[in-house]
Structure formats: structure tokens, C-alpha cells
Amino acid sequence: MDEVELHGGPLDGERIPVDPDDPEPGLPLLAEGCAFPGGRSWYEPDESGRWTWRADIPWEAM
Secondary structure, rough: OEEEEOOOOOOOOOHHHEEEOOOOOOEEEEOOOOOOOOEEEEEEEEEOOOOEEEEOOOOOOO
């Protein structure tokens, strides 16, 4: 496992473990600051490998 820092969105600055061998690099993470109650905040690595917030997703859309 690798540890990455999250950038932007409600989890900005937090660090999480990620599996570098996971074929799906993005993660829907539970966040109190998510725009949708019960939803998730989507983070994924950008072109440089920096884990960046992309959007908030309602639970029913996951």
C-alpha cells in the first residue's frame, strides 16, 4: 500500500492508503463536506499522480 495526500474538495490535506496496483485508480470517499448527504466525494490521480477531488456523487448514482 502507498499513502497519498488528497487535494481539493472536502478531504483536502488528508492522507489515505491506496493500492498502486488497483486497475481503477479513483475512490469514492465518505466525507462530511460532501454536497450530497450520504454521498461520496470522488478522488483520483491526475496526469502527474496527484490525488485530486473531481466531484461529489449522490449515493443513488453510485
